[in-house]
Amino acid sequence: MAGGWSRTVAAGATCVAAIIVPEHWAGAQDAGGLQVTGSVRFGAEYDDNSNLSATNEDSQFLLYSDVSLGLVSETPTSRFAINVGGRIQYEDLDTGFEENGFVNPNGSLSYSLEGADSRLELSASIREADVLDELFLDTDGDLLNDAVISSVGTIQTTRYGVELEFGQTAPIGGALSYSRRERDYSNTVSPDLFDTETDTVRATINFRPRQTLTFRTFVEQTHYEADDVEQTDRTTTSFGIGTTYEIDPILTFDGEVSFREVDETTILGRTETDGVGLSFTLTREMPNGSIALFGDRNVTTDTTRTQLGVRREMELPRGSLGYSLAVSDSDTGDLVLLGTIDYLHETPNGEFTVALNQTAVANDDDEEVLRTSFDLGYSHELTPVSNIGVSFGLDRTDDIGNGAVTEGTSARLSVVYSQQLTEDWDWQLGYEGRRNSPETGADATSNRIFATIGRSFSIRP
Secondary structure (H helix, E strand, C coil), X not given: CHHHHHHHHHHXXXXXXXXXXXXXXXXXXXXXXXXXXEEEEEEEEEECCCCCCCCCCXXXXXXXXXXXXXXXXXXXXXXXXXXXXXXXXXXXXCCCCCCCEEEEEEEEEEEEXXXXXXXXXXXXXXXXXXXXXXXXHCCCCCCCCCCCCCCCCEEEEEEEEEEEEECCCCCEEEEEEEEEEEEEEECCCCCCCCCEEEEEEEXXXXXXXXXXXXXXXXXXXXXXXXXXXXXXXXXXXXXXXXEEEEEECCEEEEEEEEEEEEEEEECCEEEEEEEEXXXXXXXXEECCEEEEEEEEEEECCCCXXXXXXXXXXXXXXXXEEEEEEEEEEECCCCCEEEEEEEEEEEECCEEEEEXXXXXXXXXXXXXXXXXXXXXXXXEEEEECCEEEEEEEEEEEEEECCCCCCCCEEEEEEEEXXXXXXXXXXXXXXXXXXXXXEECCCCCEEEEEEEEEEEEEEEECC
């Protein structure tokens, strides 16, 4: 599968480059906007429990080379970019279920065009990766269906979309957009990992009676389909009005009111839900940042959750600080207090970061979940060409609804030493520890050591 996928990506990239790039070649050269980028990184690592299992630990020795190649063409009004990459690896596992050769293929393509009062954006991407790597990186922010899951397997994520804005500064303007996201799992055993497809289309019309005031009306529809146990098929339709009003130079209000209908079909039957949703933000600029009052009301098939809070952002002499506090309540779930912190402190030879984030959301199964993440990071420059970085992360999932969500905690710790060898080459030596602690079941831990050497390049023909 990986070999066929890689040949498809390579062939597609070649065709797209051959068809599209020449049209912009002359303009790009005149503007100095043609650039070829690439990178290669060789690595070796050992993990004493690569599948993060509490009962069937499987040690892994891995040799690999990560490669990527990209092309960017820019003119004063357009930008085209394409990038392909993947990993060539040799893997040795205790169980013998190695995956050698070309793995983790990925590719992305984007195109943007600016008009006199309009903008067009096209994008597409595909990425294949190990399930555990994606869960701990949590690149989508909403990847976990329940708690942190200990599972083997592969996930392939595909995205593409198009957006057109017109009349950006005219009295009447608008926007049209469409996006699609697909998640496909293979060789997994967890029932919480299932294939999904999500399509979203939205149309917006803007009315600007004056420069400081904008009214908008919109309609949006999202279709979600999942290959889960219930065979969920859900269509969510929203339509409403909104406004953005600059009350004075330092005070801005933005708000929307909408009517939402949710039509869900499973093997258990059909459920129809509707209600009024809203969101608003009142922001006041301050000498060293801003303060905002915000709130929203969200309708799902199971409940309606309302949130109200305040957020503060400020610049500090050696960094920045942002924090918020909110109260969230629902018809069927718990009343919860939510907080966020985003702190950066720059030192003479590095920086220190603290991040706390809590969200009360409905997951893909429309179950109410409280997600908490806490991260600490510190980097220190040892010499002009070397540094060391330490990071710690903690993630927690709690059920705040009907009790159907599997609760759990995960933690990770990493220490990485980096050194610049030449202008282009660098090497790294590091350790990463992971721990998965579900509320029901045994804990699982893993320890990984790794060393890499690599370089990146950028060429302007």
